[in-house]
Amino acid sequence: MSGRLEILKLWVDPVDLDQALASVRQFVQNGRRPHSIFAVNPEKNYSVPQDPDLWEIFRTADLLIPDGIGVVLAARILYGVELNRVPGVRLMHGICALAAREGYRVYVYGAKEEVNEKAVNQLRDLYPGLNIVGRDNGYLKPEDMPELVKRINSSMAQILFLALGSPKQEKWYARYGRGLETVRVCQGIGGTLDTVAGNVKLAPETWQNLGLEWLYRLLKEPSRLRRQMVLPLFALQVMGKKAKSMIGLNRRADR
Ligand code: UDP
16 A cells, blocks of 8 residues: 555554545455455554564555554654544444445454354344355364365355454464455454454443543453553654654754
8 A cells, every 4th residue: 555654663554434445445346366454553563573474464464554543643743644543343344334335245254153143143234235155253273274264265255354353363364365265355353343242342432532442441451451551652652753753854954
């Protein structure tokens, strides 16, 4: 994707929800291979680069959405670019609405069996006409993978939602993505099926609009604290990078 912005050690594409959906449409209509869509947030800025293969999966992803408020603020500070958040859950719902309108075939892989089943039923209710051609829970064994890929291929799915959590879903895509014959879009949706099934509550809209979804999730699931400890460090490093670039600019101007 052109115009990709480097945010510390990862990247993000400067797209809003409509532009992301336009890309999805174009991948499905004109693509000849699977296209990966992954979410970028401050936590991943630290976890992903520790694994060179994972880092490569992100580097070569087809669309990297600005999932978290941290990335949106970093783009503003570093480049003066005003991004809107594109939460993975909203994009997934947008893709379902698009798929229902256009008749795209969808496969849902991931989460616990009962969550997967409930979420698929919920999506069918929410988007009448949505053609979900297959589903599998996310706890299959590695030896079941060749059969899973066969099932996805024979379903002729064009869109695959991967709900294994990060980085499991990105690694799955790196390993098995090449074997997908009809899939044109593969979105990593993490724990989104849990929210669709109603097992995990989304932050109320006001919290989301204030950019405080992270705080809401933290209050609901205090065990996420360790993961969110990186937020202040991320903010500091973004400001450090900005300061360095300004010093560099001033030096050049003085010469
Ligand atoms: N999961 C799965 N298979 C696994 C491990 C996890 O399907 O082997 C699912 C899990 O049931 C949950 C999701 O992946 O639905 C992980 O959710 P989490 O919120 O931790 O992921 P994130 O959105 O933070 O990447």
